[in-house]
Amino acid sequence: QQPVQSPQAVILREGEDAVINCSSSKALYSVHWYRQKHGEAPVFLMILLKGGEQKGHEKISASFNEKKQQSSLYLTASQLSYSGTYFCGTERGNNDMRFGAGTRLTVKP
Amino acid sequence: EPEVTQTPSHQVTQMGQEVILRCVPISNHLYFYWYRQILGQKVEFLVSFYNNEISEKSEIFDDQFSVERPDGSNFTLKIRSTKLEDSAMYFCASSEGWGTAKSGANVLTFGAGSRLTVL
Numbered sequence: 001q002q003p004v005q006s007p008q009a010v011i012l013r014e015g016e017d018a019v020i021n022c023s024s025s026k027a028l029y030s031v032h033w034y035r036q037k038h039g040e041a042p043v044f045l046m047i048l049l050k051g052g053e054q055k056g057h058e059k060i061s062a063s064f065n066e067k068k069q070q071s072s073l074y075l076t077a078s079q080l081s082y083s084g085t086y087f088c089g090t091e092r093g094n095n096d097m098r099f100g101a102g103t104r105l106t107v108k109p
Numbered sequence: 110e111p112e113v114t115q116t117p118s119h120q121v122t123q124m125g126q127e128v129i130l131r132c133v134p135i136s137n138h139l140y141f142y143w144y145r146q147i148l149g150q151k152v153e154f155l156v157s158f159y160n161n162e163i164s165e166k167s168e169i170f171d172d173q174f175s176v177e178r179p180d181g182s183n184f185t186l187k188i189r190s191t192k193l194e195d196s197a198m199y200f201c202a203s204s205e206g207w208g209t210a211k212s213g214a215n216v217l218t219f220g221a222g223s224r225l226t227v228l
Contacts, residue, residue: 002154032216032217041200041222043219095140102151
């Protein structure tokens with residue numbers, strides 16, 4: 001029931017781009033993306049709903065392929081503040097959120 | 110901005126002791142959750158709670174765990190007899206739930222977490 005994320009870790013230089021993938025074996029109603037800074041709680045970034053469109057937040061955007069039950073998070077022109085662990089959360093319309101194992105993103109100057 | 114409040118922020122206990130972690134969800138939220146994160150690892154679902162009963166629970170949430178909403182504002186997680194492997198950060202979250210949220214989406218708001226250390 002838990003989504004699968006890849007890659008496990010990414011190291012970038014400032015200004016570089018990254019893609020984080022999330023997939024599920026179950027039919028999904030929505031995909032959520034959260035970012036967790038070290039020692040802090042996860043913070044909501046965006047949600048993609050079934051039948052919805054691609055979303056964006058600053059230079060972070062995401063897509064949701066309903067047929068493949070996959071979502072991708074795109075980080076463009078990364079900034080130091082983007083460092084953290086990114087979790088995708090998936091839901092099947094029953095208010096029950098399960099998270100992937102996380103992708104640790106490190107942005108270096 | 111409304112927030113989810115958790116207490117204590119850190120608790121140290123001896124193996125076999127009972128622990129109660131407390132959470133005050135956002136006041137108009139209807140769904141409540143507990144998640145666990147062992148240091149450096151993934152955020153694991155424990156339980157979801159709606160309308161004063163458990164709606165879903167994971168295989169981690171065994172008989173040692175229980176949840177309660179004793180007074181309409183607090184949401185507690187009790188671990189009856191702690192084990193070393195219960196050491197983790199425990200996050201409470203709440204949401205409006207599908208169908209009631211203005212945005213139409215079930216966005217979770219997390220508390221800052223309670224770090225449990227079992228010795």
